[in-house]
Amino acid sequence: MAIAHVCVQCGRDLARVRPQREPHYGLNLLRCPTCGAASVRRVHPVQGGWRRFRRLDFVATMIFLRLVGISTLTLFCALSSIFTIALASELRLGGNERLPREAVIFAVMLFIIVPTLLGAFLTAAFAHIPRWKMWLGWLAWMGLILFMIALHGPLDSQFDPRPNPNRSVAILPWLADGCWYIVLPGLLATLAILVAATPGIVLGRLLLRLRDMLIRSKWRWRRKRLRLAGAANV
Amino acid sequence: MSSGTHLQTVTRAEPPALADVRVSTLIGDRLCIKCGYNLIGQPILRESHYDMLIVRCPECATVASVQEYPLLGRWANRWASLLAAAWMLALVVLWLGTSAGIFGFAVGSAEVATETYGDLIYQKFNQWQLQQQAAGGTTAGGNTVILPGGSRIVVNMNTSDFTAWWKQQDRAALLREAGGIFSGFNWIVWYIWMWMAIACALLGVIWATALLARGRRGLLVWGLIIILTAAVIGLIPILDWLMNTPTWTRQAAGQQIAPTTLALSLLWGAIWLTAGLMFGRSITRGLIRLMLPPRMRSSLAFLWLADGLEPPTAT
Numbered sequence: 001m002a003i004a005h006v007c008v009q010c011g012r013d014l015a016r017v018r019p020q021r022e023p024h025y026g027l028n029l030l031r032c033p034t035c036g037a038a039s040v041r042r043v044h045p046v047q048g049g050w051r052r053f054r055r056l057d058f059v060a061t062m063i064f065l066r067l068v069g070i071s072t073l074t075l076f077c078a079l080s081s082i083f084t085i086a087l088a089s090e091l092r093l094g095g096n097e098r099l100p101r102e103a104v105i106f107a108v109m110l111f112i113i114v115p116t117l118l119g120a121f122l123t124a125a126f127a128h129i130p131r132w133k134m135w136l137g138w139l140a141w142m143g144l145i146l147f148m149i150a151l152h153g154p155l156d157s158q159f160d161p162r163p164n165p166n167r168s169v170a171i172l173p174w175l176a177d178g179c180w181y182i183v184l185p186g187l188l189a190t191l192a193i194l195v196a197a198t199p200g201i202v203l204g205r206l207l208l209r210l211r212d213m214l215i216r217s218k219w220r221w222r223r224k225r226l227r228l229a230g231a232a233n234v
Numbered sequence: 235m236s237s238g239t240h241l242q243t244v245t246r247a248e249p250p251a252l253a254d255v256r257v258s259t260l261i262g263d264r265l266c267i268k269c270g271y272n273l274i275g276q277p278i279l280r281e282s283h284y285d286m287l288i289v290r291c292p293e294c295a296t297v298a299s300v301q302e303y304p305l306l307g308r309w310a311n312r313w314a315s316l317l318a319a320a321w322m323l324a325l326v327v328l329w330l331g332t333s334a335g336i337f338g339f340a341v342g343s344a345e346v347a348t349e350t351y352g353d354l355i356y357q358k359f360n361q362w363q364l365q366q367q368a369a370g371g372t373t374a375g376g377n378t379v380i381l382p383g384g385s386r387i388v389v390n391m392n393t394s395d396f397t398a399w400w401k402q403q404d405r406a407a408l409l410r411e412a413g414g415i416f417s418g419f420n421w422i423v424w425y426i427w428m429w430m431a432i433a434c435a436l437l438g439v440i441w442a443t444a445l446l447a448r449g450r451r452g453l454l455v456w457g458l459i460i461i462l463t464a465a466v467i468g469l470i471p472i473l474d475w476l477m478n479t480p481t482w483t484r485q486a487a488g489q490q491i492a493p494t495t496l497a498l499s500l501l502w503g504a505i506w507l508t509a510g511l512m513f514g515r516s517i518t519r520g521l522i523r524l525m526l527p528p529r530m531r532s533s534l535a536f537l538w539l540a541d542g543l544e545p546p547t548a549t
Binding site for chain 1: 265267270283284285286288294296297299421424425522524525526527528530533534
């Protein structure tokens with residue numbers, strides 16, 4: 001029962017009048033017993049607020065999932081880049097020596113799984129952004145991440161032979177060396193990953209189509225359930 | 235009239251009329267009850283079937299009747315008060331956390347900035363100790379250690395010796411010799427300041443988004459309050475540096491350099507916090523535009539409406 005629902009025409013309290021779901025619009029309609037005026041038992045603001053909260057929660061979840069996706073792929077992309085630098089360094093220093101099989105398998109995994117996931121994610125999650133902008137943005141983002149990695153000290157004496165930073169070190173040449181040893185090769189590796197990510201676009205498009213199909217089916221089911229006027233045309 | 239009669243009345247409804255009369259346009263922020271789409275800007279129609287005023291959602295075609303709501307019960311207000319109190323508490327915690335964070339960065343950079351000068355004082359005091367030992371004086375309850383490079387230091391030194399020595403020194407001359415008050419501004423301080431700038435700007439963005447009802451001037455005042463709180467917390471180490479007689483080199487260096495560095499760090503934090511506060515909502519809106527497709531943005535329309543901007547549309 002509503003707390004108070006006053007007829008807009010005659011002022012009678014309609015709180016005790018049971019509304020019926022009318023077939024025309026699917027609204028909870030009631031007629032005033034005194035004057036016959038039709039009015040709608042509206043959803044209470046508290047309930048409306050709850051729905052808005054649910055909607056906001058859904059949007060926040062979407063943002064959160066995208067952030068999780070970005071964080072995970074950033075981590076794997078950065079790892080792939082650093083691993084590529086290390087691998088290239090091994091190849092350069094090792095000469096004709098064969099690489100361990102695990103390293104090759106790992107590299108293949110990184111250059112097949114990570115790029116495919118990256119391509120699918122960038123296509124599906126950021127379909128509203130022009131693709132070239134998104135991919136350039138990802139390259140810039142990875143550049144920033146690689147710079148932050150370079151800022152945090154020498155990684156390995158083999159491919160990052162900078163000294164450990166202390167108070168007396170000249171920081172600008174040290175940073176420039178970091179860009180040379182980490183950021184530049186890392187960006188080239190990221191570029192290679194992005195090129196390898198193009199098959200992921202197809203997967204991303206498939207995901208988008210699947211999502212649209214699910215939304216459409218859900219909507220049709222709902223319309224049928226509510227027996228709205230247009231349900232027969234579906 | 236019984237409810238059964240109503241049902242009969244409504245089940246004999248005509249098919250939807252094609253030409254509903256457009257009465258006006260919805261100017262308020264009103265979300266569709268089914269899909270949450272913001273109905274602002276949609277035409278208000280006088281539908282021909284019941285002669286009621288309706289708004290139709292362009293996204294899911296749900297009809298919303300434009301009528302007043304019934305009165306609320308007591309519990310709605312109680313829950314609203316509880317939520318408001320929880321929000322207030324969260325803001326107070328965030329306020330203290332922001333101030334404490336800025337203070338932490340400031341005191342950290344002040345400590346680091348004193349290291350260079352502290353080292354110089356240590357060397358001077360060490361030289362004095364060695365001279366005293368060589369002269370057979372009464373000093374220094376410490377032992378001389380010769381390092382691999384050949385240099386000699388005194389370990390286990392008596393702090394009362396240091397206090398006595400420090401009182402005899404021309405501190406201004408010592409500071410000049412070290413390179414002045416900014417001698418300690420090495421890259422480590424700049425590194426701390428870099429993270430301080432990032433953290434303060436981020437906190438500014440969070441505050442600008444949390445305090446949606448405040449305009450730019452209000453946000454500036456709030457930023458000032460945060461920095462003043464950080465400065466009040468900063469009085470604790472400043473008083474410690476200035477009021478107590480230094481018992482060791484770091485404290486002595488801190489007495490001369492740290493308060494200025496701490497104040498400068500707070501100023502640096504204030505600049506970035508202000509930048510975050512001024513551009514915070516634009517940054518948040520930009521991030522939302524980046525993260526969400528247009529049809530999902532309507533639930534966050536309040537971020538646009540707070541600055542008097544057009545709410546996001548579905549296209």
